[in-house]
Amino acid sequence: MVSLIGTLVVGLVVGLLARAFKPGDDKLGWIMTALLGVAGSFLASYLGLAMGWYQQGEAAGWIASVVGAMLLLAVYSLVKGKN
Numbered sequence: 001m002v003s004l005i006g007t008l009v010v011g012l013v014v015g016l017l018a019r020a021f022k023p024g025d026d027k028l029g030w031i032m033t034a035l036l037g038v039a040g041s042f043l044a045s046y047l048g049l050a051m052g053w054y055q056q057g058e059a060a061g062w063i064a065s066v067v068g069a070m071l072l073l074a075v076y077s078l079v080k081g082k083n
Contacts, residue, residue, distance in 0.1 A: 008034055008038065010041070010065075014037030014038075015033035015035070015037030015069055016033060016037070017037075019033060026073060039072055041065040041069070042068075044064035044065050044068035047068070
């Protein structure tokens with residue numbers, strides 16, 4: 001239970017950093033921001049594993065997690081903009 005709460009808190013921080021670094025107005029609530037950060041961390045871990053930067057079971061670092069969240073935020077903005 002503590003691990004899940006820790007993951008959500010880290011995801012919220014990563015999501016907030018990604019939203020701060022990406023220009024533009026993204027109207028996301030804090031829950032979607034946390035989910036964006038968690039998903040960005042998973043994306044960075046997966047891509048790092050695929051490229052040989054990380055070993056199996058190793059989590060991505062803060063910078064890679066923020067970059068992953070920024071990529072997801074950019075994709076979200078593109079999809080949201082077409083509606």
